[in-house]
Amino acid sequence: MSDAQPTILILFGITGDLAQRFLLPVIKKMKDEGTLPPKFRLIGASRLNYETLLVRVTEAESELGGTVQKLFYLAVPPHACKEVVDFIETSGLKKGKYKLLLEKPFGHDLTSAEDLVVHIKKHFKENEIYRVDHYLVKNSVQGIIKKSWEKNNIRSIEILASEKLGIEGRVNFYEQTGALQDFVQSHLLELAALTLMTNGGKNIRELRVAALKNLEVVCDITKQECVKRGQYEGYRKEVNNPESMVETFVYINMVSNDPRWQGIAIKLVTGKAMKEKLTQIRITYNDVKNLIFNIDPEPDAYERVITAAVLGNHGLFISSDEVLESWRILDAIQQTWVHSKDDLIIYPRGCEITQI
Structure with missing residues (x-):
């Protein structure tokens, strides 16, 4: 620089x-x-x-x-x-x-996110605001933009983030957020937007917003599941809260209303205390062929965050519209979980993320 x-x-x-x-x-x-x-x-x-x-x-x-x-x-x-x-x-x-x-997190639900956006814009213009999601600056994530998927033959898209570690002492933070806010609202939905957006536009943030606008949560017809949440064994003892309903695992079944992705199942899955650490985009084709796109750990991601901010590269940061669209998608899930106490799956540490 x-x-x-x-x-x-x-x-x-x-x-x-x-x-x-x-x-x-x-x-x-x-x-x-x-x-x-x-x-x-x-x-x-x-x-x-x-x-x-x-x-x-x-x-x-x-x-x-x-x-x-x-x-x-x-x-x-x-x-x-x-x-x-x-x-x-x-x-x-x-x-x-x-x-x-x-x-992140940019608010804790749609209402708080809207309030935060309005409050900050009283003092800063949108082009002066850089909302950080360090996943966006990863080289492997930027590689998604260059991918050309064989859309006509795709059966499902699964965006998966599995972590071996638990909450690692971040008790206060995690009890106030959970996996939906900490990982799905930012990382997984941004990966989904990059995967589903059209290519060739000049403003990548507008393309990501357009992709998010088309996403909605639906039920998997074969499994009769829309959303699952889970918590690893020992979490409640770790946070000293025997009644904690905070989720450390989330599964969401979605579809896109974009005609290009019509009929294709889109699944977001994340969990802590799993067997292995990996972040992947898994494309399953109708002929049973699978394509796995790995998002590798990149220790210098925050170096690129700082560099992009210094140079004013807004495309590597999240817009207010992206924030609000992501919360729009998740709002109904949050409202359901607030009133439900019997849907939390307790899973053993070290299990496969696909087994929950």
Whole structure:
């Protein structure tokens, strides 16, 4: 990024899990490898130092010189997002060129997502907002766009994410989210959008939105199942909540109303504490032939997030319309689960994700 303009990355939530596990190590790696903008400053922000933040940012701007862009990266819990956005507005930080980076989940249901979108747009324009889904920047995921599926012969599409690990100590976060919010609403639906969208358009975000608009949840006629949710054995003890209904496994059967995908079953599946770690798009053809497209782990995904934000590559970030469409799809599921207590499947750790 030798030609990138001077940049100050202001990291809110610098003491949190996301910053400590991913962002700070990636920024150090980029610094060591010389892949940050030549003129770059990182400023950490937490509740303890909000009062001095403007002073530190102003000093950094003077040191860097020229036209400086500020990246406000909100690596904070979902409930703190509005508060931080309001602080940025009233603190005097919003001067010159700036961008706002937001981490998922973007709301916890359709109503809260709509409220969050409206609230943030009071302070930032859509082209200043960069909603992060690190799956979108993976090279293997970008490869989906170049695929040309033999649509006329496809029987089903399964987008599957299996994880060996459980919640790994993220008790508060997971009890407030669950697999539907944490994984389906962002990663799996974005993979579905990339798989189903038309190719050749100039605005990839509009193409993803169009694909999401055509998706709806339906029942599998053969199994009489629309949606399944599960929880691995020992989860309730792990979170010290014997009555927890939080799901660690989700199965959703869908169809697309796009004529190109008519009659093709689309399944989204994700689960924790499974036998193996893998993320795949499985295409099953009518002649029983299968095509498996692997989404490989990429430890430098957040490096590409930062690079894309610095350079203003909006196509690798999620639009507000994508957020709202994904919640539109899942809203009925959430409403059903709120009023149901007898549909949670308890499954053993280490099982095959397709066995639940």
